[in-house]
Amino acid sequence: MEFRENEAIYLQIAAFVGDNILIEKWIEKIPSVRELAVDLQVNPNTVMRAYEFLQVKEVIVNKRGIGLFVAPEAKEKLKSYRKEKFLGQELPEFFRNISLLEISIEEIKQRYETFIQTNNKPEQP
Structure with a gap:
């Protein structure tokens, strides 16, 4: 993934996750923070910030001990x-x-x- 300089990286990652949800690549479970950080070659804290943003927007939900999932009306x-x-x-x-x-x-x-x-x-x- 190529990052643009004019937008925060965590927002670009959130958009990337959103794209994958919209095209139905990720229907239920989404990659863990560490998995996505490795795939995108970014700091896990940046992915965590993107995921927190998406949780606030009610796009993803964290099922404690199981992982992160696409919300029902994502x-x-x-x-x-x-x-x-x-x-x-x-x-x-x-x-x-x-x-x-x-x-x-x-x-x-x-x-x-x-x-x-x-x-x-x-x-x-």
């Missing part, structure tokens, strides 16, 4: 959190850029439709 909570973040922070910047660059809504719509067609094809065996 996908809905993740989508809601990410949607609010996108609409509040990223969308205004996106609008500013398309306005400055004089990109039409029609061009954005066309590229979005192409993106959806390209990325929603069934995977080949």
Whole structure:
């Protein structure tokens, strides 16, 4: 995983965990703090901070003595959190850029439709 300098590493790890939950790679149990720290080559305390963040957001739950698990409504909570973040922070910047660059809504719509067609094809065996 390549980390970006403009965002805290624990938030990037939380997003990585969220991605794996949303794509259903992790349906029930998630990797332990140590396992993920080794996989991502980061300090376990950083992973612990990401997991604490996700627990506060009710995306994961800690079952004492058993491990960390995906919360029952994790996908809905993740989508809601990410949607609010996108609409509040990223969308205004996106609008500013398309306005400055004089990109039409029609061009954005066309590229979005192409993106959806390209990325929603069934995977080949």
